[in-house]
Amino acid sequence: MFANPFKLKKLGILGMNKRNIHYIGAHNDRKYYPLVDNKLKTKIIAQSAGIAVPKLIKTIERQSQLRYLKEILEGIDGFVLKPSQGSGGKGILVIVKREGEEFIKANGQRLELRDIQRDISNILSGLYSLGGKPDIAMLETLVEFDPIFDRYSYEGVPDIRVITYRGYPAMAMLRCSTRESDGKANLHQGAVGVGLDIATGKALFAVQHGSPVTHHPDTGYDFSELEIPHWERILTLAASCYEVTHLGYLGVDIVLDKNLGPLILELNARPGLAIQIANRTGAVKRYDVIDRQQANLDVAQRVKFSMEHFGRKTGEG
Amino acid sequence: MSRRLQALLITFILAFTGFFIVWYKVGVLGIPFLPHEKRSVYTVGAEISFVGQKKSVLVSMALPEPQEGMQILSEDVASSGFGYAEGETKEGKRAEWSRRNVVGPQKLYYSLEVLIEPGEYKPKHPITPSEQETETLSDLPNILQDTAKNLLHDVRSRSADTHSFVAQLIKDFSAKEPSQAVKILLAQAGETKIDLLYRLLRYRKISVRKIHGLFLESARRNIVLTPMLDVYDGKNWQLYDLKKGKVIRDKNFFVWQQGSASLIEVTGARKSNISFSVNERQVPVQNLLEKKELVKKAAILDFSLFTLPISAQNAYRHILLVPFGALVVVLLRILVGLRTSGTFMPVLIALAFMETTLSAGLIMFILIVGMGLVIRSYLSSLNLLLVARISAVMIVVILIMSFMSILSFKLGIKEVLTVTFFPMIILAWTIERMSILWEEEGAREVFIQGGGSLIVAVCAYFVMSDPFVSHIAVNFPELLLVVLAVIIMIGRYSGYRLSELIRFRSMVE
Numbered sequence: 001m002f003a004n005p006f007k008l009k010k011l012g013i014l015g016m017n018k019r020n021i022h023y024i025g026a027h028n029d030r031k032y033y034p035l036v037d038n039k040l041k042t043k044i045i046a047q048s049a050g051i052a053v054p055k056l057i058k059t060i061e062r063q064s065q066l067r068y069l070k071e072i073l074e075g076i077d078g079f080v081l082k083p084s085q086g087s088g089g090k091g092i093l094v095i096v097k098r099e100g101e102e103f104i105k106a107n108g109q110r111l112e113l114r115d116i117q118r119d120i121s122n123i124l125s126g127l128y129s130l131g132g133k134p135d136i137a138m139l140e141t142l143v144e145f146d147p148i149f150d151r152y153s154y155e156g157v158p159d160i161r162v163i164t165y166r167g168y169p170a171m172a173m174l175r176c177s178t179r180e181s182d183g184k185a186n187l188h189q190g191a192v193g194v195g196l197d198i199a200t201g202k203a204l205f206a207v208q209h210g211s212p213v214t215h216h217p218d219t220g221y222d223f224s225e226l227e228i229p230h231w232e233r234i235l236t237l238a239a240s241c242y243e244v245t246h247l248g249y250l251g252v253d254i255v256l257d258k259n260l261g262p263l264i265l266e267l268n269a270r271p272g273l274a275i276q277i278a279n280r281t282g283a284v285k286r287y288d289v290i291d292r293q294q295a296n297l298d299v300a301q302r303v304k305f306s307m308e309h310f311g312r313k314t315g316e317g
Numbered sequence: 318m319s320r321r322l323q324a325l326l327i328t329f330i331l332a333f334t335g336f337f338i339v340w341y342k343v344g345v346l347g348i349p350f351l352p353h354e355k356r357s358v359y360t361v362g363a364e365i366s367f368v369g370q371k372k373s374v375l376v377s378m379a380l381p382e383p384q385e386g387m388q389i390l391s392e393d394v395a396s397s398g399f400g401y402a403e404g405e406t407k408e409g410k411r412a413e414w415s416r417r418n419v420v421g422p423q424k425l426y427y428s429l430e431v432l433i434e435p436g437e438y439k440p441k442h443p444i445t446p447s448e449q450e451t452e453t454l455s456d457l458p459n460i461l462q463d464t465a466k467n468l469l470h471d472v473r474s475r476s477a478d479t480h481s482f483v484a485q486l487i488k489d490f491s492a493k494e495p496s497q498a499v500k501i502l503l504a505q506a507g508e509t510k511i512d513l514l515y516r517l518l519r520y521r522k523i524s525v526r527k528i529h530g531l532f533l534e535s536a537r538r539n540i541v542l543t544p545m546l547d548v549y550d551g552k553n554w555q556l557y558d559l560k561k562g563k564v565i566r567d568k569n570f571f572v573w574q575q576g577s578a579s580l581i582e583v584t585g586a587r588k589s590n591i592s593f594s595v596n597e598r599q600v601p602v603q604n605l606l607e608k609k610e611l612v613k614k615a616a617i618l619d620f621s622l623f624t625l626p627i628s629a630q631n632a633y634r635h636i637l638l639v640p641f642g643a644l645v646v647v648l649l650r651i652l653v654g655l656r657t658s659g660t661f662m663p664v665l666i667a668l669a670f671m672e673t674t675l676s677a678g679l680i681m682f683i684l685i686v687g688m689g690l691v692i693r694s695y696l697s698s699l700n701l702l703l704v705a706r707i708s709a710v711m712i713v714v715i716l717i718m719s720f721m722s723i724l725s726f727k728l729g730i731k732e733v734l735t736v737t738f739f740p741m742i743i744l745a746w747t748i749e750r751m752s753i754l755w756e757e758e759g760a761r762e763v764f765i766q767g768g769g770s771l772i773v774a775v776c777a778y779f780v781m782s783d784p785f786v787s788h789i790a791v792n793f794p795e796l797l798l799v800v801l802a803v804i805i806m807i808g809r810y811s812g813y814r815l816s817e818l819i820r821f822r823s824m825v826e
Contacts, residue, residue, distance in 0.1 A: 004825065188762065
């Protein structure tokens with residue numbers, strides 16, 4: 001029933017308490033949190049640092065703007081609506097296309113204009129934000145997902161989560177939505193996590209609800225054939241967030257756009273622990289290696305180091 | 318200093334301070350650590366009787382002084398028609414009754430309540446100069462002086478130190494067949510045994526004083542005070558019973574009078590008599606605390622909750638329990654890894670359960686939250702703004718609650734009536750949070766977090782409603798420092814949670 005805690009420690013598995021005290025507490029200064037908790041701020045600062053992000057169409061800050069929503073959405077076929085301070089994907093509305101007066105969600109559900117107005121109204125009144133603070137709704141261009149993922153995602157948004165520790169990419173996984181997760185890339189809700197080899201971007205293991213799977217439960221494709229394109233660019237993008245956010249322990253969520261390549265979707269100052277299960281590797285071992293590295297290396301050097309040291313080795317796992 | 322070390326240090330200081338105050342209160346002040354502990358309170362009554370002779374009567378009685386190891390809780394005088402006053406004299410405090418033109422048999426009553434304090438008895442009366450004055454025996458006839466000196470010489474040869482000397486002397490005076498010398502002294506000196514012994518000892522330059530007191534036991538009536546000699550050997554005072562010789566200072570021995578003054582003086586009446594009675598009753602210590610009888614004596618207790626008005630005390634009775642609930646939340650979240658909706662919502666729910674009962678509270682909670690979720694989901698389709706919607710949910714919650722109370726009253730289920738006090742804000746917020754969770758994360762998460770909240774709330778309820786916990790929370794609020802220390806310590810715990818041992822099970826295999 002229970003795993004032996006000493007064995008877990010020997011494997012270097014990071015637990016929630018240790019994460020909170022030794023990684024988040026020690027490396028993430030709280031004053032930098034608003035930057036990542038507020039997606040609008042993240043986007044602005046990332047853009048100014050030359051980091052690729054999905055384009056912001058418009059922000060909606062007041063309920064009164066909802067009256068002109070029709071005009072605002074004029075000529076925009078696909079878009080993403082999200083609260084700037086939401087967490088865990090709450091309140092995000094993805095519209096893939098329009099048919100006449102109706103808006104079609106990624107899962108095929110049809111919405112009217114007033115449904116969208118209601119969602120924005122909820123966002124503005126703070127329903128999805130931490131502590132119920134009034135919020136701003138962001139209208140973003142729809143990412144045109146690289147078709148490479150079509151086989152590994154059901155109705156949704158596949159994204160790549162890279163954990164960077166002190167600016168080094170330490171661990172990565174692909175999060176694939178399933179029918180069970182309702183098109184969301186949230187592992188809690190039944191999305192599949194696929195561990196990725198830091199050296200190559202190839203799939204290592206896949207897990208759903210903490211148990212190993214070999215094929216996508218809905219599309220039936222074998223995860224072992226999966227290889228992420230633009231891998232080094234993805235790692236570079238993730239690693240460069242360190243300079244921008246000053247957060248030593250960071251989860252970087254990246255999507256692959258068909259035309260634009262990797263884009264940063266979101267940053268997370270409190271990334272979860274399931275990535276270890278998807279990689280079948282304890283995170284602490286890698287963090288310890290990084291802790292022994294000298295500071296002040298630039299992004300390219302850090303990425304190179306990670307790719308050399310954290311790749312799949314024979315016998316590992 | 319590293320943060321880890323700082324946390325350890327703070328933990329240690331807090332825990333030490335908390336335990337030290339508890340030790341002081343239990344060991345020194347005698348506040349019981351366990352609830353329902355009882356303490357003996359003795360009622361000591363003096364009954365003075367005399368017969369009036371159509372004259373003014375003045376009655377003066379020696380009153381006990383405050384003494385080590387005993388606490389006088391209250392005193393009471395019953396003397397109809399007599400004026401009563403307490404006066405301070407050189408020999409100590411005295412009670413005085415007075416009345417003009419007294420006819421016939423009269424009775425005066427004086428009583429006090431005594432509590433024996435815990436801990437070792439350590440007498441530390443200083444020696445007053447009058448006790449150190451030496452005796453000369455010169456007022457005795459010559460023949461008696463010689464007899465006394467011979468007796469003392471004889472006793473001295475049979476003794477080794479002050480204590481054995483006193484013991485031997487008393488033994489001589491208490492023997493069934495006393496020696497010739499003792500017989501002569503008792504017969505001709507015209508003094509009582511205690512006065513004579515007192516004289517002889519002082520003649521030997523031994524510090525000694527006369528004490529009259531009584532043993533606090535249950536239900537004794539018509540007793541007289543036991544005379545005792547208190548002898549100082551340069552280090553300790555030692556009590557000597559005039560019949561039995563040396564006695565170990567009994568914790569039950571209550572000193573009524575010290576010194577040579579008379580116990581009672583009655584002028585203007587005849588057949589005056591005084592007798593004492595002792596009665597024991599068991600009093601829960603809680604009552605003593607609440608009546609502030611224990612409180613007034615120690616400065617540390619002067620700052621305790623018992624000095625507050627009763628209504629404020631009652632409020633703190635609940636508030637002081639919250640930290641123990643918080644401790645349960647910390648344990649179950651950090652060490653076990655249960656997920657709850659909101660950090661301290663479970664404590665609030667547990668507080669609500671304490672107002673109802675657990676079973677009624679649980680049923681009501683699940684019913685109201687369940688019905689609230691249904692109504693909330695309809696309200697959300699009406700497109701309301703957030704604040705308006707929460708308010709609407711709250712009103713609906715109140716309606717459901719009142720309806721349930723009325724219905725259950727008609728059905729004769731009384732427990733549900735208390736539910737009206739169920740904090741409705743908590744319920745409304747729970748419904749709101751749960752419904753958002755349902756929309757965003759699905760029903761599974763609602764059951765995980767809702768179930769987690771209820772499990773933690775039930776655990777917190779059991780801890781907070783435990784009589785022992787509520788007793789120590791109210792009587793030993795300094796234990797909150799220890800709770801704080803434990804919480805800080807757990808806050809530095811970076812090991813695995815119990816749930817993670819299950820979660821990462823597959824990694825080991």
